[in-house]
Amino acid sequence: MLTDLTLWRWQRTTALLVLPLVVAHVVLQYWVFGGEAAFDAVSARVKGGAILALDLVLLAAVSAHAFLGLRSMLQDYARSSAAAARITRATLIVFVATFLYGLAALSAFL
Amino acid sequence: MPPSPTRITLEVHRSDKSRTSTFEVPVPQPSSRVLDALLYVRENLDPTLGFRYSCRAGMCGSCAVVVNGKEVLACQAAIGPLGTDPVRVAPLRALPVLRDVMCDMTPFFDTLKRADAAMRPKDPDRKTLQTMPPGDRERALIEKQNGCITCGACYSACEWSATRPGYLGPAAMNRVLMLALDERDATGRGRLATVATEAGVLRCHGLGNCSTVCPVDVPLREGMQRLKGLLATEEIA
Numbered sequence: 001m002l003t004d005l006t007l008w009r010w011q012r013t014t015a016l017l018v019l020p021l022v023v024a025h026v027v028l029q030y031w032v033f034g035g036e037a038a039f040d041a042v043s044a045r046v047k048g049g050a051i052l053a054l055d056l057v058l059l060a061a062v063s064a065h066a067f068l069g070l071r072s073m074l075q076d077y078a079r080s081s082a083a084a085a086r087i088t089r090a091t092l093i094v095f096v097a098t099f100l101y102g103l104a105a106l107s108a109f110l
Numbered sequence: 111m112p113p114s115p116t117r118i119t120l121e122v123h124r125s126d127k128s129r130t131s132t133f134e135v136p137v138p139q140p141s142s143r144v145l146d147a148l149l150y151v152r153e154n155l156d157p158t159l160g161f162r163y164s165c166r167a168g169m170c171g172s173c174a175v176v177v178n179g180k181e182v183l184a185c186q187a188a189i190g191p192l193g194t195d196p197v198r199v200a201p202l203r204a205l206p207v208l209r210d211v212m213c214d215m216t217p218f219f220d221t222l223k224r225a226d227a228a229m230r231p232k233d234p235d236r237k238t239l240q241t242m243p244p245g246d247r248e249r250a251l252i253e254k255q256n257g258c259i260t261c262g263a264c265y266s267a268c269e270w271s272a273t274r275p276g277y278l279g280p281a282a283m284n285r286v287l288m289l290a291l292d293e294r295d296a297t298g299r300g301r302l303a304t305v306a307t308e309a310g311v312l313r314c315h316g317l318g319n320c321s322t323v324c325p326v327d328v329p330l331r332e333g334m335q336r337l338k339g340l341l342a343t344e345e346i347a
Binding site: 004005008009075084 | 307308312313341342
């Protein structure tokens with residue numbers, strides 16, 4: 001069950017995940033791969049597997065953290081538990097939609 | 111200490127007239143307290159002025175009011191260092207006003223009840239609590255958070271207590287933290303579930319108004335962070 005405490009813990013966990021993942025992403029893209037952004041080059045890297053796994057975890061962590069943060073801000077304005085539940089549901093739906101959109105974007109390179 | 115005028119204007123919130131009353135009050139010394147001024151008004155100018163006090167030593171917490179927008183104990187707030195004329199006195203925020211600057215503290219004390227913030231000794235047969243000698247490791251864990259005089263200043267200054275019905279507030283959550291860290295308490299960390307909600311520490315933004323106004327300098331904001339640390343790692347029933 002997604003209690004307030006569970007969602008809060010996920011927000012902390014994803015925050016801890018995002019920091020090293022973003023650093024790894026930037027280091028790989030700009031230093032290791034030299035900023036090569038042509039479709040074929042990116043596709044070859046993503047098909048390698050390790051980069052795909054990194055991008056998937058990054059996509060999930062960033063999306064979850066962003067929408068849990070948005071939920072937390074919107075909860076400031078909730079004046080009833082029903083409103084708070086609606087905010088939670090709405091932000092989780094937007095999170096799932098964003099994650100699926102990210103998956104679709106990644107799949108173009110496969 | 112800055113020089114004090116010999117007289118100041120005291121603007122006091124009045125509950126029955128929906129306006130403030132102004133009084134010219136003598137200030138014999140810069141260290142004269144806001145409570146002295148209120149007592150002067152009641153004894154010499156308006157016997158109907160409502161305010162609460164008891165110990166006059168900053169220990170009982172009865173005389174907490176808002177002076178110039180900040181929560182203080184009226185018996186400890188010296189008029190000289192305030193540096194303003196008029197000095198404005200208002201009741202605590204987030205609490206119903208009984209009369210003038212005297213509040214009904216029931217909602218505040220209810221937060222302590224709802225947080226189940228009463229100690230249950232591990233050995234109920236003991237007549238007194240087991241002592242914790244200075245320097246003791248267990249005492250060091252709770253010492254900084256100790257000393258709350260339940261004046262309600264933190265509850266008044268907290269941005270959530272006034273605007274979010276059911277929010278526990280800093281004093282109750284600080285008490286839950288103390289009991290969670292106090293190994294003499296039988297319930298201990300089992301009480302953490304009461305604050306692991308949106309009406310508890312998860313909603314605390316950490317602005318620190320509570321710590322700023324606490325007259326006995328309990329590090330309440332830091333306590334909220336410690337509480338969050340416990341929630342991140344403890345198994346919550």
